[in-house]
Amino acid sequence: MEGPERILLHTCCGPCAVHPHRALVEEGFRVTAFFYNPNIQPSREHRRRLDALRDFAGRVGLEVVTGGDYRPEEHLRATLDIHGDRARRCRACYDLRLGAAAEEASRRGFPAFTTTLLVSPYQLHDEVRRAGEAAAARTGGRVAFLYRDFRPGWKEGVAASREMGLYRQPYCGCLWSEVERYERPRS
Template sequence: MSKRKILLHACCAPCAAPCCEKLLKENFDLTLFFSNSNISPFSEYEKRRNELERLAKLMGVPLEIDSYEHEDWLRAVAGLENEFEKGPRCTECFKHNLRRASEKAESLGIESFSTTLTISPHKDSTVIFKAASSYPCFIPFDFKKNNGFARSIELSRQFGLYRQGYCGCEFSNSQQAFNKKN
């Protein structure tokens, strides 16, 4: 029987590692997709992209890389810059990246897609599923189930993966710095 193809939108290597492990065990024909124009500054984007390239090689999984369109992403979240993490800016951010993943899956002839975003304990999986609800080919994996995040920490240690200290955008970065000071 042929394997079911899936494109997995990956936010970063530490989150991708346990998701890849699970999907490979479940016999999916997996392709990773790095599409994260939300990440700022560009040096941080490059750091996360390079780390995912390293992980993809280690796990023997093909990787597709999207172009970096931060100005487009800023337009998608315009007016929501001062919202707190987990608020409406994040919903628009999920929609932006999931739309890119859906379009990429279609262009590659891959019948389904999903995202590693649900592994984070800081992200509500139901909000991510809702953001993807207009895509019938989206598979709603809730990767934080069965200690997914703990496994992410274990695999990060095993592979020596870089773990970032903030979600991704400039607004989450400045909020994190503010929280540390106060």
């Protein structure tokens, strides 16, 4: 007898995993979280977000795999020349992370992958979708990108993550977003 369909959930942090994980389980998927986020800078922040994900995962029985060692240079290389253009910079960031997720899904025999980036109202939602679809296409059809608009569950996920006491980050992740948050905040 076949079990539930497996899905690799690219996961940016613990709080953003709460709603997508719940929604996918309710749909009948067997979820594995994939943490590959070289965009998170600096190293201590990256470690803190991974620890928060592991904290959440331990509470709900979610398996977590990582994309290996922390390599922020991969994100810096992809965005250095375009960091002033947020749309291009974030698309390059999505391409990097979702490309790795698609490759990991293919390598591990998952039929599909998706991402917690689809829950955040702060991300460029349509670009996330396009990047996921492009990453799936680059696998030559070995894996599919499962698109879901998780945003209606955002507030519920925030509330649940607060109840659990999960670490919630104050900026998106990269050096550029940290500068924008603290040095050049929008009025």
